[in-house]
Amino acid sequence: MSPGTTATALDLHPDRLFPAEPTVRSIARELYAEVVDLPIVSPHGHTDPAWFAEDRPFADPTTLLVTPDHYLTRMLHSQGVRLEDLGVRPRDGGPVAEPRDAWRTFAAHARLFRGTPSGLWLDHTFATVFGFDVRLGPETADHYYDGIAAALASDGFRPRALFERFGIEVLATTESPLDDLAHHDRLATDGWNDRVITTFRPDPVVDPDFDGYVANVERLGDMTGCDVTRWDGYLDALRQRRADFRARGATATDHGHPSAATADLDVRECQRLLDGARAGTLDPDESEHLRGQVLVEMAAMSLDDGMVLQLHPGSRRNHSPRILERFGRDKGADIPGPTDYVDALRPLLDRFGLEPDLRIILFTLDESTYARELAPLAGFYPCLTLGPPWWFFDSVEGMWRFRRAVTETAGFANTAGFNDDTRAFLSIPARHDVARRVDCAYLATLVAEHRLTPDDATELAVDCAVGLARRAYRL
Amino acid sequence: MSPGTTATALDLHPDRLFPAEPTVRSIARELYAEVVDLPIVSPHGHTDPAWFAEDRPFADPTTLLVTPDHYLTRMLHSQGVRLEDLGVRPRDGGPVAEPRDAWRTFAAHARLFRGTPSGLWLDHTFATVFGFDVRLGPETADHYYDGIAAALASDGFRPRALFERFGIEVLATTESPLDDLAHHDRLATDGWNDRVITTFRPDPVVDPDFDGYVANVERLGDMTGCDVTRWDGYLDALRQRRADFRARGATATDHGHPSAATADLDVRECQRLLDGARAGTLDPDESEHLRGQVLVEMAAMSLDDGMVLQLHPGSRRNHSPRILERFGRDKGADIPGPTDYVDALRPLLDRFGLEPDLRIILFTLDESTYARELAPLAGFYPCLTLGPPWWFFDSVEGMWRFRRAVTETAGFANTAGFNDDTRAFLSIPARHDVARRVDCAYLATLVAEHRLTPDDATELAVDCAVGLARRAYRL
């Protein structure tokens, strides 16, 4: 930092995120003390398994912390910053800012994150991972860049060292069925197979609207030797890849569909839809039917192999065609919309809803469904469990809304604990810390209002931190 | 309770459900002191009038408290407990658990209700009705069963004694137009006619999708001597039964439609729909029109006979066809969905919306309509009043959400006070106590933030406890 600048202190208050009322705060502190040192269980996320397999130093501050984090880049974009200026490479290979310049641009806009979860995560990461004691801003941009760059060059900041330092018990990555899982094989060789596990995410070969779907399905056939032009061969190929994933520690599948639609069609219709998908002739309703049918097939396979099915519907992805065309997917232009569960899940629930051995974890980007649909569904059907607040709602207020909306109908036992769901590896401790603090704050409020006994609150705090996730994901 | 077990104390804290902040809590306490001893006004519920007519002892703890309470059975079902193991008899008469065994199963899962309204109601009932001072759990299951069974055998726990002890001023039950109202006649003979009144719930003869609709309508014709094959005869039959109900104290009708749709069709179309319903040939839209038309006819009759019309839309009932087939209705598989009021009520409101003598009480299972649709509607149309938070939302958080979403647009005067809406007779004091506490907590918050004077808050606390309900239901 240059001398004479006005950088303000960065200190993480030990009571942060706890309600101000002293009685509640005191109870929250006690509960938090029971969970602060528990290991991190991360059953759903998007870190790169290559990091842990190869254990090479991270490249530079910007490439690690800014450019790939669409939570950050979209916010600056909303205030007129070009994505290129944050290092986001256009598909045509056009020029982007140098890492240090991009970092300065980021630092100049750090104030945009006041009051946001990204702001909390960044401060926690900067303070606890890198030891900064001044806030990021234009005047501290280089101080930060140099400090982080120096740290990243040291052995203590290589991926496995950080993994150990973060106290991670298990971390799930997410791979396509077309992935050869070589990184996970390498991890197994090194005895890390129980620590970094994979998750089966078949969207690229399931969603006819996915970029490259036809070639993807063909490649699936090549990888498995199955005749993926036939419905039963296509299912066999998926089944075979599930087994491959399961052998690399996967306990779950994940499905990022636009809606929660499910279907239970006869085989002839399934074949017709598969043919249409490969020919590129499906209309939107047919695509929806095909995705919904595969989801039901996945549930059937889960009954056989025990994998937990995660459903993440409701994002209108790639809302801006220009951004998609110029930069590709996952650049922040994904906008939630209203999502139906009650009618959409009916075909699946009619067929498997009463199976006690099936586990389906439901997520949503439509909070109006928490109390209206999701809690009543999970509070009745044995197979359903509610995932934690997701994406935009992985936030302090989002977690409060989730607990308040869901608990009274579904209780705690029908929820799945916390997911960090992130590609931002260094933010994982911050994210779990926020979740633990908010859960303790919520439980403390119930205790202070005599809606829960202190003993129950302690047990539930531990459950929310680790127990529910371990049970929900069969870890 | 067996010696040496780990049962924890059950004590109801006098400040429960009040905010922890000392100033607010102190105001809430003062407000609550004004309402705690007021009588219970219960204008909408589902207790069995036979209980009060015959005044026989209740059978056993399980049959009274667990098996018929789908709030409880659905929660255990969601965690893999079979309904039969809770005493729920399949339609085919298959075997169910003995009451004591079912009670033990229930007790073993009592922890599922932590943080739920059922948990609050059960604790209140156990402590205040039966005097238990340890919590229900696996180790106290028999202690509870034996204690409750012994109590139920005593005169002080017969229905009328409990009714007196609970301080109930008036209790409305709900009957079908096909009910002979013999229990209410018996109650009248005993001078209880003003204390236990009936409510006219015509769904079985109004909803073409109701189980047995055709036979039900025929039976309606037989009971009334009206030609129910003709639209005017069918309406006459309903009118006649309303008069019969009115003679047994009914001040209200109740309508459990899937949606809030209303219709204002010409007589020829009405006749066509009635014919179709009796022939079983209506499509879903036509069924909707028929139900909506009858609702408007009910409003017209209300203008004549003064009965209050209650509309309870929005439940997708019998979501699980397997549960419906095996166990019948009302087994917890009823899931809310989005519910429109603005367009749906237009035909009714166009015709009668400005009538000052009509009273329609609207309920919802879609909380997103509270502030968006219901409060603006009730804040304009003289005939509309908002019912309290219903079913899943008859809860601490649900009541807070209701008051916060509705009051600023509709005020208090356009709301109808509390309904317990329960078949669980012993929980009635608990439910009213929760409502009074939350209302006092809400009002105390307004006082503490200088948004309401203390005198106004006192008056409104009494209104919320009894005054609004008496006025809304014309008691």
Add this chain to the structure above:
Amino acid sequence: MSPGTTATALDLHPDRLFPAEPTVRSIARELYAEVVDLPIVSPHGHTDPAWFAEDRPFADPTTLLVTPDHYLTRMLHSQGVRLEDLGVRPRDGGPVAEPRDAWRTFAAHARLFRGTPSGLWLDHTFATVFGFDVRLGPETADHYYDGIAAALASDGFRPRALFERFGIEVLATTESPLDDLAHHDRLATDGWNDRVITTFRPDPVVDPDFDGYVANVERLGDMTGCDVTRWDGYLDALRQRRADFRARGATATDHGHPSAATADLDVRECQRLLDGARAGTLDPDESEHLRGQVLVEMAAMSLDDGMVLQLHPGSRRNHSPRILERFGRDKGADIPGPTDYVDALRPLLDRFGLEPDLRIILFTLDESTYARELAPLAGFYPCLTLGPPWWFFDSVEGMWRFRRAVTETAGFANTAGFNDDTRAFLSIPARHDVARRVDCAYLATLVAEHRLTPDDATELAVDCAVGLARRAYRL
């Protein structure tokens, strides 16, 4: 006030609307001290420019404060008061209550506003503008009427004097393109052109369902000399009027569409829709397309002339045809409904969404879109800014819900500060005071929970009070 009555004291507590918890309250007080004396920036509202142009005394208490305020009249109407009894003149010229009688009716129902924003605004106006120290009620009706009438007759209560006294920096009125803007010309003559500015609200010539649309469009042609029967001439006419408005200080346009639908059609289809609108032959979908197309044309013009585009969708206006027929528009029978933004705005955003120089301010009457759609949209697209809580949600709870739902995804920088949006001139200080208090209370909560530094909170409090509005509206 008559001697011996029971009027209660009216005093505005200095801590009103601040949370009761002492730490939070103390922080809120400090923040509020920084903003309480800032000028009022009112970039969107509906006061009558004639008041400020002519600066004549207001007529009488009822005509000023009650009759034109549909927030008040609808609430009394909901409790059975006839609009005529509040001075609302029927279109047929039928009789209405005398001002003093209407005032008494209003006073007799003042209790209906307990817990509502109108109650807060009225008390603030009565206490600070008129100096009352007893509450309005039946027993103080004449005391109030006489006191207000006397005040209004004095020079200190003429519009410009009040404008100065209120500390208004700039006030935007809203006019139709058919307005000759004579009042604003008069204001310019008097050097008030920067203080009272206009806003271009083209609904009467854009919405084919608007009363008198065909004649309105013809008049637009007459005023501009453009051939409004041709699509390009029609656009030229709008462009010309925008320039006229801009010359009278307008920095914004405003659009009160039933939905947020936008369209990007070819010129031939635009001409066809315009022809159909003028012929009265459009079906509802076509009317929607036409409105949506004009909205996109307005955005294109905004790129040229720099005017900010405000979109206020979601009201089902004139819900009661009888009220519309008898009294006309804006009588309280406007009911919100679900409103889609994600798909509706796509044509507009596809075309202009990435333009950094375009500013679109989005409002909503569907709070379920705050976190689900609006914050993610504004948190990505550079052109989008979120307007403050509107209409029914311009309230204490409404503002809390907005901040909690929006901030974590969109931050503060993507919001537009406060609008009073009122025709009730005397309530303007009250409305801004409520907004400043709630924003300070919200920020104080973040500070107390260590989610925001005190320095940032101070800066943001000032931004929320004046800075964001000035920037969003380019004032």
